[in-house]
Amino acid sequence: MEKYKLEFMNYFNNNNKDECVNFTLNGIINNFFTIPQLYEDILTPALYSIDECPENDQDCIWQEHVKTSIVKTVIECVYPEIIKQKKEIKQLGIKVVLACPEQEYHEVGLRMISDFFTLNGYESVYIGSNTPRDQVSLAIEKETPKYAAISVTDYYLLFETQKLIKEIRRKSKDSIKIILGGSAFQKNMNSFNLIGGDIYLKSYGDIVKLKEDDLNEISI
Amino acid sequence: MANMIELKKIDKVYGEKIKTQVLFGIDLKFEEKGFNSIIGESGSGKSTLLNIIGTLDKPTSGQVFIDGKRTDTLSKSELAVLRNKTMGFIFQFHYLLPEFTAKENVLMPYRIQNYNITREIDKWADELLELTGLTKVKNNLATDMSGGQQQRTAIARALINKPKIILADEPTGNLDSDTSETIYSILRDINENYKTTFVIITHDKRIAEKTDRIIEIKDGKINMDVKR
Numbered sequence: 045m046e047k048y049k050l051e052f053m054n055y056f057n058n059n060n061k062d063e064c065v066n067f068t069l070n071g072i073i074n075n076f077f078t079i080p081q082l083y084e085d086i087l088t089p090a091l092y093s094i095d096e097c098p099e100n101d102q103d104c105i106w107q108e109h110v111k112t113s114i115v116k117t118v119i120e121c122v123y124p125e126i127i128k129q130k131k132e133i134k135q136l137g138i139k140v141v142l143a144c145p146e147q148e149y150h151e152v153g154l155r156m157i158s159d160f161f162t163l164n165g166y167e168s169v170y171i172g173s174n175t176p177r178d179q180v181s182l183a184i185e186k187e188t189p190k191y192a193a194i195s196v197t198d199y200y201l202l203f204e205t206q207k208l209i210k211e212i213r214r215k216s217k218d219s220i221k222i223i224l225g226g227s228a229f230q231k232n233m234n235s236f237n238l239i240g241g242d243i244y245l246k247s248y249g250d251i252v253k254l255k256e257d258d259l260n261e262i263s264i
Numbered sequence: 265m266a267n268m269i270e271l272k273k274i275d276k277v278y279g280e281k282i283k284t285q286v287l288f289g290i291d292l293k294f295e296e297k298g299f300n301s302i303i304g305e306s307g308s309g310k311s312t313l314l315n316i317i318g319t320l321d322k323p324t325s326g327q328v329f330i331d332g333k334r335t336d337t338l339s340k341s342e343l344a345v346l347r348n349k350t351m352g353f354i355f356q357f358h359y360l361l362p363e364f365t366a367k368e369n370v371l372m373p374y375r376i377q378n379y380n381i382t383r384e385i386d387k388w389a390d391e392l393l394e395l396t397g398l399t400k401v402k403n404n405l406a407t408d409m410s411g412g413q414q415q416r417t418a419i420a421r422a423l424i425n426k427p428k429i430i431l432a433d434e435p436t437g438n439l440d441s442d443t444s445e446t447i448y449s450i451l452r453d454i455n456e457n458y459k460t461t462f463v464i465i466t467h468d469k470r471i472a473e474k475t476d477r478i479i480e481i482k483d484g485k486i487n488m489d490v491k492r
């Protein structure tokens with residue numbers, strides 16, 4: 045994987061969107077790497093590499109936006125492959141609604157998770173970034189998912205997340221399970237239960253495990 | 265990192281006949297150089313807590329340690345010295361002395377302990393006035409300045425003794441958002457340049473989200489405590 049990552053980073057560091065996309069599609073079609081490998085071992089480190097802006101680097105923020113946009117394009121270009129793979133995967137009949145709290149604009153992680161759920165036979169309803177509380181609730185009322193997955197990057201949005209989860213539970217009468225993830229929790233796991241989380245997700249492997257649990261439940 | 269402030273099991277009950285408990289068993293530590301904020305609904309106990317940290321008010325039970333020193337065993341005058349040397353205060357309403365100029369107000373906490381204004385301290389006052397963008401109005405009477413300028417004067421005043429800790433109760437509470445932004449950057453610069461520990465009570469979400477740790481007080485207890 046290291047070799048592929050280096051090659052991708054080479055294009056990525058030069059903001060070469062076209063080559064990033066070509067390289068990715070070529071890699072997926074020729075089975076050099078899987079989609080989870082692409083997301084976790086190539087795209088995630090690429091995103092982290094632009095995470096921190098040093099104060100003296102004036103160009104950092106717009107550069108970060110350019111690079112985030114490259115990653116988003118790459119992810120969307122892979123979607124036809126997900127459609128293809130979905131046909132070969134047993135559907136669980138379990139829905140997951142995915143959203144970021146209001147003011148949270150970092151949605152790429154959640155978008156990846158959404159595809160991970162799809163690849164494991166879940167039905168993903170991806171809402172995306174910056175979603176007001178009432179809108180998440182409405183979506184949940186309509187879709188009646190087993191899980192609501194919420195991603196939080198900015199730590200100060202943990203307060204908003206707590207309110208969001210309260211609202212979800214009020215509307216869905218506690219039947220729903222709340223999945224939480226995102227880098228806001230890295231230093232704040234002690235707040236996880238307080239905020240109202242049921243399950244903490246941080247990798248593709250965690251979703252594979254969740255699927256096993258759900259399959260066991262179904263077979264009982 | 266060393267703890268600059270440590271609270272142990274702080275309870276606060278107001279009133280003699282009718283007792284109202286407003287703080288319940290607060291345990292809290294603030295590290296040296298930390299840039300912290302306290303948020304929470306009106307009446308949740310934020311100002312009470314900050315006044316106890318600043319030894320302006322005494323807890324009903326529990327202990328306050330400032331820079332490693334236990335404060336409840338100090339005499340009134342020892343406490344006053346500790347406060348004057350270690351802590352700077354910024355309030356929403358700045359309590360400048362109206363009959364003095366901006367610069368004289370800034371020098372006041374120094375004057376309380378020292379008879380003479382040395383050349384160094386005079387220079388330091390000018391530097392602080394420069395840092396807070398007040399050089400042009402430094403000889404104005406406190407009453408002849410805008411609200412934002414008065415607030416910045418109060419910030420400069422809080423810094424004159426180079427305190428290790430600055431406690432601020434809604435320092436941007438009555439200011440427009442651009443001025444709040446300016447005040448925030450001044451506080452942040454001080455934090456970085458002088459390694460001052462900050463505890464800032466704020467209703468302003470945009471200020472809170474720029475601090476490195478946010479503590480939410482709810483009904484006199486710590487509800488959430490999150491870090492960047």
Ligand SMILES: Nc1ncnc2c1ncn2[C@@H]1O[C@H](COP(=O)(O)OP(=O)(O)OP(=O)(O)O)[C@@H](O)[C@H]1O
Binds near residue numbers: 286304307
């Ligand atoms: N001197 C006092 N005597 C009696 N009760 C008091 C006194 N000071 C404060 N209180 C009560 O203690 C509670 C907490 O007050 P405090 O001023 O700490 O709240 P706060 O969180 O700072 O609110 P705000 O955001 O409105 O400033 C309130 O219910 C208040 O009425």
Ligand SMILES: [Mg+2]
Binds near residue numbers: 310311312433
């Ligand atoms: Mg108050």
